Structure formats: C-alpha cells, structure tokens
Amino acid sequence: MPGLSLSSFSFEDVPTSEVDAAEELYGGLAQDVRDLNDVSIRTRVDAGAVERARDLVRQAAEILAADAAEGPAGIHFNAEGRSWNWGNAVVGVRNAVAPPVRLEWHDDGTVSSRLELGTPYEGPPGSVHGGVSAMVLDHLMGETASERHTRVTVTGTLTLRYVQPLPLGPVRMAARVSEVSGRKVTVTAWIAADEDDATPAVEATGLFITPRWAQEPETPSGIGSLD
Amino acid sequence: MPGLSLSSFSFEDVPTSEVDAAEELYGGLAQDVRDLNDVSIRTRVDAGAVERARDLVRQAAEILAADAAEGPAGIHFNAEGRSWNWGNAVVGVRNAVAPPVRLEWHDDGTVSSRLELGTPYEGPPGSVHGGVSAMVLDHLMGETASERHTRVTVTGTLTLRYVQPLPLGPVRMAARVSEVSGRKVTVTAWIAADEDDATPAVEATGLFITPRWAQEPETPSGIGSLD
Numbered sequence: 001m002p003g004l005s006l007s008s009f010s011f012e013d014v015p016t017s018e019v020d021a022a023e024e025l026y027g028g029l030a031q032d033v034r035d036l037n038d039v040s041i042r043t044r045v046d047a048g049a050v051e052r053a054r055d056l057v058r059q060a061a062e063i064l065a066a067d068a069a070e071g072p073a074g075i076h077f078n079a080e081g082r083s084w085n086w087g088n089a090v091v092g093v094r095n096a097v098a099p100p101v102r103l104e105w106h107d108d109g110t111v112s113s114r115l116e117l118g119t120p121y122e123g124p125p126g127s128v129h130g131g132v133s134a135m136v137l138d139h140l141m142g143e144t145a146s147e148r149h150t151r152v153t154v155t156g157t158l159t160l161r162y163v164q165p166l167p168l169g170p171v172r173m174a175a176r177v178s179e180v181s182g183r184k185v186t187v188t189a190w191i192a193a194d195e196d197d198a199t200p201a202v203e204a205t206g207l208f209i210t211p212r213w214a215q216e217p218e219t220p221s222g223i224g225s226l227d
Numbered sequence: 228m229p230g231l232s233l234s235s236f237s238f239e240d241v242p243t244s245e246v247d248a249a250e251e252l253y254g255g256l257a258q259d260v261r262d263l264n265d266v267s268i269r270t271r272v273d274a275g276a277v278e279r280a281r282d283l284v285r286q287a288a289e290i291l292a293a294d295a296a297e298g299p300a301g302i303h304f305n306a307e308g309r310s311w312n313w314g315n316a317v318v319g320v321r322n323a324v325a326p327p328v329r330l331e332w333h334d335d336g337t338v339s340s341r342l343e344l345g346t347p348y349e350g351p352p353g354s355v356h357g358g359v360s361a362m363v364l365d366h367l368m369g370e371t372a373s374e375r376h377t378r379v380t381v382t383g384t385l386t387l388r389y390v391q392p393l394p395l396g397p398v399r400m401a402a403r404v405s406e407v408s409g410r411k412v413t414v415t416a417w418i419a420a421d422e423d424d425a426t427p428a429v430e431a432t433g434l435f436i437t438p439r440w441a442q443e444p445e446t447p448s449g450i451g452s453l454d
Contacts, residue, residue, distance in 0.1 A: 010352075029267050029281055030264075030267055032281050033264050033323075036260055036291075037260050037264075040323065041299070041319070042295040042297075042300070043291035043296075045295075049290050050252055056287040056290070057259045057283070057284065063279055064267055064276070066276065067271045068269040068270045069270075072345070072352075072395055073269070074353065075351075085349075087269075087347070088356065089348050092268070092349075095268050097264065097324050120314070120316065122322075124302070124381075125299075125301040125302050126298070129315065129362070129366070131316065131362030134362055134387075138357050138361055142357070154351075159386045160382075162381065162383060162384070
C-alpha cells in the first residue's frame with residue numbers, strides 16, 4: 001500500500017513496564033465489552049430490561065469519554081523495541097471487534113494461532129463468516145511475511161479457497177513463507193476447526209511486498225506487517 | 228461450503244411487524260455497544276475510572292444474561308418471506324462486531340454500500356485493516372451473487388488486490404455479477420474512500436457457487452448468500 005511511511009508510526013518515551021500495565025488495564029475493559037456484545041446478540045430480555053442495560057452501557061461510555069484520544073489507536077513503539085497496536089481489528093487487545101488473535105512464532109518459520117471464534121463471528125448458521133476467516137488469515141499471513149518483524153510488509157494480493165464450513169468455536173490457523181523474491185514474499189496458510197486431523201476450512205495464498213521506504217535503515221524495529 | 232443444508236435455517240411463526248420491533252429494540256442496544264467499544268479503544272482515563280466503567284458494563288451484561296439463547300443467532304425466516312440474521316459478523320444489526328453493512332440493490336444488478344469504518348476497524352495507522360476490507364467485500368459479493376436472494380450461494384474462491392491504503396472513515400463499495408455459468412457465479416467488486424473519483428483501495432474477484440441442495444424447490448426464499 002503506497003501512502004504509508006515512517007511518520008505513520010509514533011515513538012513513545014514510555015518504559016515497557018508501563019506499556020504492559022496499560023495493556024492489562026484497558027485490555028480487561030475490552031474483554032468485558034466482548035462479553036457484553038456476545039450476550040447482547042443472544043439476549044431475549046424485555047424492552048424494560050434492555051433500557052436498563054443500555055442506560056448502564058451509556059454511563060460506562062461517558063466515564064471513558066471524560067478523557068479520550070480524538071483519533072484511532074495507531075501503532076506505537078518505544079526505545080526498548082516494544083511496539084503496540086491496541087486498536088488493531090484483528091490483534092488489538094483493546095478492541096472488542098478483534099477476537100483478539102494471539103500469534104505463536106515457531107522456529108521452523110511457521111506462525112500459528114489458536115483462537116475462539118464464537119457467536120459474534122457468525123456467517124452461515126453455526127459457522128464462522130467466510131469474511132472473518134479471510135480477515136484473520138490476512139493478518140496472520142502478513143505477520144508471517146514479516147519474518148518476526150525483521151521486515152515491513154504490506155498485502156499485495158490475497159487468494160482464499162473456501163473448502164468447507166468452519167464451525168463456530170475453537171479454531172486454529174497456521175501460515176508459512178513459501179517463496180521470497182526481492183521485495184516480494186509469498187505466504188500460504190489455512191484455518192481449521194481446532195481438532196486433531198481437522199481438514200482446513202479455508203486455504204489461502206498471499207503475495208506480500210516490502211515498500212521501498214521500509215528498506216531505509218531508520219525503520220523502527222518491531223513494526224512488521226502493515227495489515 | 229458443503230455441510231450446510233436447509234435445516235440450517237429456522238422458520239419462525241412471527242409476524243414481520245414483531246420482527247421489525249425486535250430488530251429496533253436490540254439494534255439500539257448493539258449501537259450503544261459499538262459506541263462503547265469505540266471509546267474503550269481511545270480512552271485515557273485512570274485505573275479507578277476504568278474499574279467503575281467495567282462494573283457498569285458487567286452489570287449490563289448480567290441484566291441481558293438473565294434470559295438469553297445458548298447458541299449463536301442463526302438465520303431465521305417467517306411466512307411473509309422476511310428473513311433476519313442479526314448476529315452476522317458483517318450485516319448483523321444486533322452484533323457490535325458488524326459495522327453493520329447495509330446493502331443497496333440497484334436495478335442494473337449492482338449492489339453497493341456506504342458505511343463508516345472508524346477506529347475499531349484499524350490496521351495500518353489511520354487506515355482500514357486489509358482483512359476488514361476483505362471481510363466486507365466477501366459479504367457484499369456473496370449477496371450480489373445471490374441476485375436479490377433469488378438463489379442461494381456460497382463462496383468458492385475470493386481474490387483481493389490491494390491497490391492503496393483505505394483511510395478510516397466513510398467508505399463505499401460496489402459489486403456486480405460478471406458471469407454466470409451453471410451453478411457458478413463470478414462477481415467483481417471494489418472498495419474506496421467515499422469521495423468523488425476516489426481510486427479503489429481494494430479490488431476483488433470471487434467465484435460463488437449454488438450448492439446442489441439449494442436447488443430444491445422447498446428452499447425458503449430470502450436466504451440468499453451464505454456468508
């Protein structure tokens with residue numbers, strides 16, 4: 001994606017211990033919002049109860065709005081090489097839209113994730129939305145292309161093959177680099193139910209590209225994929 | 228996606244007026260949860276204020292949990308041909324993960340949508356997550372393949388080309404059927420900033436398929452795309 005540059009990232013003079021504490025504080029809030037959304041979808045309570053619940057939700061929002069940033073969360077990094085993108089739609093621990101995905105980096109270069117895709121990620125009845133599988137695979141693959149954040153990559157093309165429905169519940173996914181050619185990195189990936197010998201529900205191939213500006217030596221470490 | 232069948236859909240003996248009233252009631256709650264999530268990402272209030280907000284959020288969830296369905300929302304239809312999938316990750320009006328996308332069906336066969344993709348949909352700093360663009364396009368294209376829900380389709384393959392960043396904010400997208408061959412429907416689509424003459428940020432091509440079971444005459448109308 002042209003149009004991004006180093007100025008898209010903001011340096012914060014904050015020690016990692018403070019970053020971790022803030023992540024835990026606000027991450028707990030986001031988890032409560034995730035739980036609230038889940039039950040909001042499933043509730044059958046009457047109009048009076050809905051009104052009482054809405055009143056509490058709006059009170060909570062008012063407390064949080066008393067001091068809030070104007071814009072989106074962005075991507076930040078500190079002098080210790082810690083980076084954080086808490087608002088990210090896939091991995092953002094402060095964002096209730098995000099499951100959030102947590103990545104596991106393996107020594108053989110594969111990157112995997114186990115996650116719960118429950119009620120809020122439904123498409124066909126009882127199944128994960130095909131677009132949600134695309135969304136989480138796109139992020140996983142971008143991170144895989146970044147090779148543990150040793151290079152910055154953006155998505156060029158992404159192809160998804162839908163093989164069978166993915167039931168809502170625990171899922172796992174994995175990705176690996178299949179080819180590197182100059183600034184181009186090809187990644188393959190799959191997502192499946194988190195069961196032994198589960199057949200992949202969706203298979204994906206993506207082409208990821210390192211932008212020219214990201215080859216500059218002043219690129220901060222820890223940025224990785226620009227999904 | 229094999230594995231789905233007519234039994235995935237549930238007939239409800241409820242008049243459309245009651246369906247509409249319930250949609251408005253619980254849809255309002257979901258909008259409050261969306262607003263809460265947005266400010267939860269941006270807030271800078273201290274730990275005490277976060278605790279007070281979390282307490283209110285948990286109280287709201289408890290009220291809603293007093294009577295709630297066990298499983299996900301599913302897809303329902305009534306005798307009047309009204310269908311609803313309120314938990315859907317893209318269009319579900321009761322789901323705060325969903326923006327929600329609202330579709331406009333045009334006489335020339337195109338389907339379009341204007342929507343706001345704000346703070347909770349961030350990927351690169353200030354930009355919409357590439358996976359979010361994939362998610363909403365997948366849904367739009369599936370619905371387009373269904374030709375105003377006159378046929379049931381599932382996603383076969385989806386290819387996305389990322390052209391440039393999509394700034395967070397108002398966006399629009401459009402899709403059209405480019406080819407129909409037996410049970411296979413090819414759809415093309417794009418998403419762009421909602422500005423005059425905006426260049427598409429992402430272009431997509433998808434192959435959608437009508438499952439054999441969905442060709443049976445007892446298929447309820449109004450199901451459309453199984454995204």
